[in-house]
Amino acid sequence: MNLFADFEQRIKSALLTLDLVKEKGEGVDFSRLVVEPPRDQSHGDVATNAAMVLSKPLGTNPRALADLIAERLKQDPDVVEVTVAGPGFINIRLSKAYWQRLLAVIIKSGVDFGRSSTGAGKKVNVEYVSANPTGPMHVGHCRGAVVGDALANLMGFAGYEVVKEYYINDAGSQIDVLARSVFMRYREALGEEIGEIPPGLYPGDYLVPVGQALAQEYGTRLHNMPPEEWMPIVKDRAIDAMMAMIRSDLAALNVHHDVFYSERTLHADGAARIRQAINDLTFKGHVYRGTLPPPKGQLPEDWEDREQTLFRSTEVGDDIDRPLIKSDGSYTYFAADVAYFKDKFDRGFSEMIYVLGADHGGYVKRLEAVARAVGGESVKLTVLLCQLVKLFRNGEPVKMSKRSGDFVTLREVVDEVGRDPVRFMMLYRKNSEPLDFDFAKVTEQSKDNPVFYVQYAHARCMSVFRQAREAFPDLDTESLTLADYAEKVEDVSELQLVAKLAEYPRLIEAAAQSQEPHRLAFYLYDLASSFHAHWNRGKDNPDLRFVKDNDRESSIARLGLVRAVASVLKSGLAITGTDAPDEMR
Template identity: 85%
Template sequence: MNLFADFGTRIENALETLDLIREKRAEVDFSRITAEPPRDPSHGDVATNAAMVLAKPLGTNPRALAELIVARLKEEPDVVDVSVAGPGFINLRLGKEYWQRLLAAIIEAGEDFGRSTVGTGRKTNVEYVSANPTGPMHVGHCRGAVVGDALANLLAFAGYEVTKEYYINDAGSQIDVLARSVFLRYREALGENVGEIPSGLYPGDYLVPVGKALANEFGPRLHNMPEEEWMPLVKDRAIIAMMAMIREDLEALNVHHDVFFSERKLHADGAQRIRTAINDLTFKGHVYRGTLPPPKGQLPEDWEDREQTLFRSTDVGDDIDRPLIKSDGSYTYFAADVAYMKDKFDRGYDELIYVLGADHGGYVKRLEALARAISGGNVKLTVLLCQLVKLYRNGEPVKMSKRSGDFVTLRDVVEEVGRDSVRFMMLYRKSSEPLDFDFAKVTEQSKDNPVFYVQYAHARCMSVFRQAKEAFPDLDIESLDLATTVKGITDDHEMQLIAKLAEYPRVIEAAAQSQEPHRIAFYLYDLASFFHAHWNKGKDQPELRFVNDKNRELSIARLGLVRAVASVLKSGLAITGTAAPDEMR
């Protein structure tokens, strides 16, 4: 049951009864009408802008139109008061019976409350992490991993058909560097003193076991081969080892993908997939032979004004046309992007979402242009850029550098503070804004630590059921149909808690449509605040306590309210990929 969708429909039905609307029905658009919580809860339970958006096309005054609408809405049996505020906003206050029915619906729906069909089954691909397989994941990958995973969970809950995908960048120069770095560790495993790791290679100790494995498998044979022979052997084993490490890192963070797509597949069989994709763009008129303008600023010494094969991306929204084939006849990195996106298009996706680091801002327009060219504008593409995470320990910055080997890995962070703290805090700020992550603060047991505050609310809900069992030993709570007991809920503070629960479906749909999973984390914190506040009122006012051993029926009714809170908390935490504990010590 979606409160705001319900009253959105009721408001439209009321409008349809007005003579003014009937006379000009073809000229008015209801799509801009909203039904939402008022900014100030004291104004009511539902607010609508109907009079504000319809007054102009109807040629009337917003407040005068609002008065006509109010007269119709007063006839609604669940509405106890309707008023006009300001220039024409309409506020509605609902009766307790409506809130009781809504609470019953939440209890019956359980963790499915808020599940939506707004996605209409649209086939959506969410690609995230896609870290180069050159080492363990560091904290720089962490935010995109969590945002992408939570967004995919959110979209699935909102009715999209979602595939979680990881693109393995296992082709290109960085893999050559990886292989040479591993080969050095292989020589080391054979007993050779390799000295200081040369500049340009990966120095991390995580490659030592890979070198030892090569020594165990091949003995000294690789050492006697020329590079062109040992390189492919070492590459294969290095990539397998790095991806196994990355998968373990992702598992530690509770991040899971449905598809791991290898870039090397695009280069297989003489790069047939890349050739096919470029041919497809050529057939559609998006490829030509030409020259590019020189880079802005000082010209590089090796700049050549040469003709090359280009993607006419400026025709589809990009800033500059993009090279597809290098002067030596090899394909550019962007050519692989073309083939990869065509592969996604051929798999039938309606929407493509890329979750990338902030340093990939230059990719946005070219990917959007490519999607328009490949799909003819039929596929929606969105690039979400995650800003940097700055690590602190007790307020002091923690430095990291992946290439030096002196960096903070994702696993380091998870093992120190726990994956729930990492996941929730990575979502507790909009991904387009920088995030400060302090190891000390995210382990505090206080209201200032959002993940603790939300999880503690769920644990408190579970403790209420244990208290009820102690107060009423003969009560079989599991067999109770709590949805039928809600008429005992009448206190105004309890109604406010139900109203906060009622916002959840709207939050789900808004977060999914805006592709902003942080909204779920914010909502959960607000709901936890409402619940803790009501709990604390019970300390001073025993009559408000959830379990009252002197009033069995009221206690059972309130168990229904607690069950509803617990279900929504658990549902939202599942979307964020965070556990909902029954106890916290």
């Protein structure tokens, strides 16, 4: 049950009874009508801009229209007060009975409260992480992994059919560099003194076990082969080893993809998929033969001052046309990007989301151009850029990792503080804003540590049930139908807690549609804060305590409220990929 959707429908029904609306017939556009919590809680429980957005098309002034709507709403038995503020905002206060019925719904729904059909089963592909398989995941990958994973969970909860995808960049020059780096470690494993790793190769110690495995499997045979023979063997083993490490790192962060898509499959069979994608663009008039002016600044690797096959991307929103086939007949990196997007489109996705690092900002326009050229208006593409993460320990910058060579690995961060603090804190800023991550702060047990504060709220909820079983040993809290007691929840502060819970379905839909999972982390902190505040009121006023030894019925009713809070906290934490503990030790 979505409180705000419910009252949006009631307000529309009230509008349809007005003569000036009837005169317009079906020509009234309600799309800009919004029902939301008022900015100031003292003004009411629900607010709407209906009069503000409909007065002009209806040929009246906002205040007069607001008064007419208010009179209709006052006839609603669930409404106890309607006031018109300013030029025409309408504030509505709801009856105690409405909140009690809503509480019963939340209790019955459990962790499914807030689940929505707003996505209507639309197929969405969320591609995230997609790091080159050349080494361990670093903390920069960590943020994109969490944002992408939480967004996919969120959209799934909102009714979208979501596929979580990882694009393995296992073709191109960086894989050649990886193979040569591994081959050096292989020679080292055979007992050869290799000295310092040459510039341009990957120096990290994480490649040592790969070289040792090759030495154990092949002995000296690879060493006796020419490069064109050992290179494909070493490439395969290196990619497999790197992807095994990456999957393990992601699993430690509770990130699990549905699809791992290999770039090399696009180059298989003479690059048939790339060729087909270019042919389709050619058929649509998006490809031509020509030359490009030299770009400003440093020249990219794939730029040529010769005639080549170009994507007419400026006609679909890009800044410059993009090369697809070089003058020597080889395909550019961008050509593979085009083929990959087309493959997603052919798999039936109507929406594609790419979660990339901030350093990929230059890809946004070209990807949007590809989406328009391949899918036209039938496909939506969104690129979310994740800004940098800076690591601190007690306010001091964290030094680089010895294992990786020049960065702090994702696994090191997770191993030190645990996956829950990492996941939750990576969502506690909008992805487009820089994020400071302090190892000390994310493990302290205080209100200033959001993940602790939210998890502690759930643990406190569970402690109330343990307390109830001690007070009433014969009480079976598992089989008890707590929703039947919701009408006994009457205190104003308790109903305010219900009102906070009522925001959850609207939050889910808004966060999914705007693709902003950080909103959920903020909401969970606010809900936890409301619950802790009510808990503290019980310390000062024994009548507000959740469990009262001398009042069994009141205690059972309040257990229903606690169950509702726990369910929403558990639901939201699950979407963020974070545990909801029963106890905090």
